[in-house]
Amino acid sequence: MEKMPEDISLQLLKPNKKVKIERMGKILAFTAVGITIAIAFAILFLVSSKGLSTFYSNKGSVIEFFTGLKWNPGAVNELGKPIIGALPFIFGSFVVTILSALICAPLAIGAAIFMTEISPKFGKKILQPVIELLVGIPSVVYGFIGLTVVVPFIRDHLTGSGFGIAAGTIVLSVMILPTITSLSTDAIKGVPRQLREASLALGATRWQTIYRVILKTARPGLLTAVIFGMARAFGEALAVQMVIGNSAVIPSSLFEPASTLTSILTMGMGYTVMGQAENNALWSLALVLLIMSFIFIIAVRMIGKGKKTA
Incomplete structure (x- = not known):
């Protein structure tokens, strides 16, 4: 039997370089995925365990x-339970989020329509850089502008001290405007061009095409954009804290001070001791925020599934 040449035998025994690279790529990819999943579960476990300890450790x-109106975790009521009425904060978060979405959504969708259907060149050259600039502005800058411009304007021209739901809504509306606008622009651009051409060929005007064809087709994407904007508004902390007044009451008007879940968290977390009732109560507020984030994510996924099936 003839001997195999030494260089060929070495090539057969030596692993292929492409196989090594592919194996290494798989290892790196699975490692990255594993680390991401581990971090997510670690955050979920930490927030859940700390948040629920208010109810099983501190009773x-x-x-x-969810229904109490008084917030004083360091004290106890006549039953010996901590006073943890978080309804004013939950109410403030929902009101500010919903109002800012109602104000911002029409403006953002209108800007997206202008950028894509009416004046694409102007939108690409002027509006797109402006939107990107608004996205890059830190939240503390928005809060400082609201504190020096919005609050004095409300105090001098409307009523009250200027701090309250109205100031927080205005600041949040400006903050989530670029997010909703960018996502709405992508949703409208995703509408097939054939639908536009077919609508115009049947005699529809440009506005009829926009209203009856483009917006209806892009509705799932537009709803997703609004939900993402609401998610950011619900979790915003610093800017809202600077203008809302941080009063633990349910306001009777939009111009009275209020509080949100995030504003109470940022104000109180640095002044509590880990394991105490006050600290655990703040973790419970964080758990509510986490649950709301899951609800927003589930809503986006359900809209996405509806879009695919349609």
Whole structure:
């Protein structure tokens, strides 16, 4: 039997370089995915365990937490349970988020229509850089502008001290405007060009095409954009804290001071001791924020599935 040449035998025994690279790529990809999943579960476990400890360690009442109006975790009521009425903060977060979405959504969708259907060149050259600039501005700058411009304007020309739901809504509306505009622009651009041409060929005007064809086709993407904007508004902390007044009450008007979940968290977390009732109560507020984030994510995924099936 003839001997195999030495260089050929070495090539057969030596692993292929492409196989090594592919194997290494798989290892790196699975490692990255594993680390991401581990971090997500670690955050979920930490927030859940700390947030629920208010109810099983400090014997807080779940009903009082969601319906109570008084917030003083360091004190106890006549039943010996901590006073953890978080309804004013939950109410403030929802009101500010919903109002800012109602104000911002029409403006953002209108800007997206202008950038894509009416004046694409002007939108690409002027509006797109402006939107990107607004995205890059830190939230503390928005809060400082609201504190020096919006609050004095409301105090001098409307009523009250200037701090309140109205000031927080205005600041959040400006903050989430670029997010909703960018996502709405992508959704409208995703509408097939054939639909536009077919609508115009059937005699529809440009506005009829925009209203009856483009917006209806892009509706799932537009809803997703609004939900993403609401998610950012719901989780915003610093800018809202600077202009909302941070009063633990349910306001009777838009011009009275209020509080949100994030503003109370940022104000109180640095002044509590880990394991105490005050600290655990703040973790419970963080758990509510985490649950709301999951709800927003589930809503986006459901809209996406509806878009695919349609």
